[in-house]
Amino acid sequence: MSDQVILSVDHVSIMYKVGDFKDIGLKEFVMRKLTHTYMSREFWAVNDVTFQLEKGDMLGIIGSNGAGKSTLLKAISNVMVPTKGRVKANGKVVALLELASGFDGELTVQENAYLRGAMLGYTRAFMDQKYDEIIAFAELQEFQDRPFRQLSSGMKSRIAFSIASLVQPDILILDEVLSVGDGAFKVKSEAKMREIIQNGATTILVSHSLDQIQQLCNKVLWMETGKLIEFGETEGICKNYIKFLSTKQNIQRQKQ
Amino acid sequence: MFRRLKEYQFLLEELTKRDFRKKYKRTVLGVFWSVLSPLLTLFVMKLVFTNFFGRNTEFYTTYLFAGNLIFSYFRESTTLGMSALMNNADIFSKINIPKYMFVLSSNVSSLINFMVTLVVFFVFAAIDGITFSWRFLVLIYPTVCLLIFNVGVGLILSAMYVFFRDTQYLYSVFTLLLMYMSAIFYQVTSFPVNVQRLFLLNPVYVFIKYFRVIVIDGNIPSIAFNLLPLFWAAAAMLIGGLIYKKNNQRFMYYV
Numbered sequence: 001m002s003d004q005v006i007l008s009v010d011h012v013s014i015m016y017k018v019g020d021f022k023d024i025g026l027k028e029f030v031m032r033k034l035t036h037t038y039m040s041r042e043f044w045a046v047n048d049v050t051f052q053l054e055k056g057d058m059l060g061i062i063g064s065n066g067a068g069k070s071t072l073l074k075a076i077s078n079v080m081v082p083t084k085g086r087v088k089a090n091g092k093v094v095a096l097l098e099l100a101s102g103f104d105g106e107l108t109v110q111e112n113a114y115l116r117g118a119m120l121g122y123t124r125a126f127m128d129q130k131y132d133e134i135i136a137f138a139e140l141q142e143f144q145d146r147p148f149r150q151l152s153s154g155m156k157s158r159i160a161f162s163i164a165s166l167v168q169p170d171i172l173i174l175d176e177v178l179s180v181g182d183g184a185f186k187v188k189s190e191a192k193m194r195e196i197i198q199n200g201a202t203t204i205l206v207s208h209s210l211d212q213i214q215q216l217c218n219k220v221l222w223m224e225t226g227k228l229i230e231f232g233e234t235e236g237i238c239k240n241y242i243k244f245l246s247t248k249q250n251i252q253r254q255k256q
Numbered sequence: 257m258f259r260r261l262k263e264y265q266f267l268l269e270e271l272t273k274r275d276f277r278k279k280y281k282r283t284v285l286g287v288f289w290s291v292l293s294p295l296l297t298l299f300v301m302k303l304v305f306t307n308f309f310g311r312n313t314e315f316y317t318t319y320l321f322a323g324n325l326i327f328s329y330f331r332e333s334t335t336l337g338m339s340a341l342m343n344n345a346d347i348f349s350k351i352n353i354p355k356y357m358f359v360l361s362s363n364v365s366s367l368i369n370f371m372v373t374l375v376v377f378f379v380f381a382a383i384d385g386i387t388f389s390w391r392f393l394v395l396i397y398p399t400v401c402l403l404i405f406n407v408g409v410g411l412i413l414s415a416m417y418v419f420f421r422d423t424q425y426l427y428s429v430f431t432l433l434l435m436y437m438s439a440i441f442y443q444v445t446s447f448p449v450n451v452q453r454l455f456l457l458n459p460v461y462v463f464i465k466y467f468r469v470i471v472i473d474g475n476i477p478s479i480a481f482n483l484l485p486l487f488w489a490a491a492a493m494l495i496g497g498l499i500y501k502k503n504n505q506r507f508m509y510y511v
Contacts, residue, residue: 016509027422074508078352081505095351102347104274106281115274118267119351 006202007053007076007171011085014046014071045071046082047226053171053202053219060213060234061206062241063223069206070175072223073097076204077173091170094120096161103156105149109140112148116163130166137192138162139185158185165192172201214238264357271361275336279365290369291376294321294328305441313443315472318377318384322467323440325370325377330406330460331431333366337410338417338427345511355507356500359410367403381471391470398466401485405459408492415499418510438464459488 018041032038046068053059061069074080075087077095102119103112113134117127135141138158143151151159174193197203207213213220213234220237222229230237261268280286301320302310310316340358341348348355382388417423438461444452455461462484469477 029420074349079349080508097350102350104278106278107274111270111274111277115270118270119347119353121353122266124266124269 004054005052006055006057006090008088009049009051009072009076009085010088012046012049012072012075012082012087013044013084014068014075014080015083016043016045017041018043044226046075046223048085049223049228050085051221051228051231053204055202056200057219058197058203058217059205059219059221060217061204061221061223062208062210062213062238063229066225067223068226069223070097073173073175073204073206076171089171092167093171093173094164094167094169095173095175096164097173097175103148103160105147107148108145109135109148109151109159110144113159113163116160120164120167122166134159134162134166137188154182154185158189161189161192165189165196168196168199169201172196172203174203175206210238210242260354264354267353267357268361268364271357272364275361275365276368287369287372291373294324294373295376297328298324301441309442315381315384315386318381318386318472319468320441321377321380322471323438323464325373326402326464326467327435327438327440327460329366329370329373329402330409330463331435332369333363333406334409334413335427335431336362336366337406338413338424340410341414341507342417342511349508349511355504356411359407359414363403363407363410366406370399386471387474389474391474391476394476395467395470397482398463398485401489402463404489405463405485405492408489408494408496411496411500412492415496415503415507418507434458434460437461440464456484459485459492462488 075082077093217234220234221231222237298321313319337359340362344358444455469475
């Protein structure tokens with residue numbers, strides 16, 4: 001592995017079991033075991049994916065819904081350990097996955113901000129110092145002491161983004177977050193992200209907007225049903241993907 | 257281990273704060289509920305059982321209160337611990353933080369409740385005519401053991417709860433049965449000696465008895481008896497820790 005390689009994903013597979021006892025409960029599990037009708041299916045959400053990123057790369061991940069993109073990101077951000085294979089990241093990974101989830105509706109905005117900061121591994125001193133900045137960036141000064149559930153979903157994403165983007169990561173993972181908030185905030189958040197990227201972060205971006213990916217990314221990874229279809233230069237793969245999408249649409253139209 | 261705890265101290269504080277706020281949100285009496293509910297139980301038990309069991313028991317109010325104090329702490333902290341992991345699935349499936357933190361934080365808030373109730377317990381003991389002595393300081397030892405024991409049981413239950421949702425129903429039945437077997441309102445001396453020994457297999461009874469020996473009898477328990485709380489605490493923590501170590505990555509697949 002050369003010094004330049006900052007992230008290496010090596011034959012990563014992630015399997016979910018479907019229909020085992022977590023779905024059917026203890027009684028049913030015992031009954032089926034006893035009657036020898038117990039079965040569980042394996043579902044490979046990510047199947048043998050291998051790629052490497054170098055410092056400064058900007059990777060776009062594309063693919064249909066359910067292709068395993070988000071699951072792959074979970075493995076990269078170390079939330080999930082792959083069933084097979086391994087992920088090696090050199091440096092600090094910050095993942096902005098489904099931003100607005102994991103907050104507590106009953107706590108105030110300020111309490112939630114501190115809680116989230118603690119979860120992301122910040123210190124109290126750091127939060128004390130940055131709190132005003134966070135609230136100002138999210139433009140939520142008037143809402144500080146309101147319960148979190150009273151915020152609109154755009155506001156929730158704004159505060160989440162403001163907290164998570166405080167530190168300079170080596171690898172930044174963005175799952176459909178470029179569309180955070182209203183127009184004005186979008187401009188601001190994009191500027192902030194560009195700043196992080198320009199400071200040398202390797203970035204992974206999941207998006208359904210091909211335009212965005214063609215604009216921003218120098219590499220693309222295309223996944224379908226858990227498998228890696230193509231990985232490499234942006235332009236060629238995007239062309240193939242567009243072709244794939246139009247054939248898919250044609251097939252669907254013919255079926256109708 | 258301690259360095260890691262230090263590292264996550266901020267997280268633990270914030271999670272505990274959250275648990276506390278959530279528990280007492282929009283309640284008029286707030287924290288006093290945690291004192292009031294054992295007091296009400298105590299009151300009813302005193303009313304009902306004094307005629308049956310209270311006649312031959314000295315300091316029956318203190319006797320009952322010691323039982324209720326320990327048992328309700330055990331039940332509350334393990335029941336909260338059980339759901340701690342599941343309730344935070346939203347968080348640990350998005351952010352990489354140590355999962356045992358949720359069980360720890362729920363235990364901290366139960367511990368605070370226990371401490372508040374403990375103060376009330378001493379007030380009642382004083383009213384009941386108990387003489388206070390330096391021996392009461394020894395209570396720190398079983399309290400620490402009980403805390404560790406509760407964390408351990410919480411870890412075990414929270415893992416089971418992720419894998420089997422039936423755990424919560426089974427456990428509520430189990431705690432009900434355990435309550436009747438913990439000699440909260442009766443004396444074990446009415447049983448044959450062999451059966452009395454069997455009670456020591458019940459960890460909750462061990463902790464209750466420890467408190468009673470110190471507070472009511474005014475004695476320090478024997479060395480052999482002193483080993484029991486330590487044994488139960490170590491056993492629960494060891495099993496819980498091993499389960500977490502083994503399944504830490506599997507939880508994700510079940511939430």
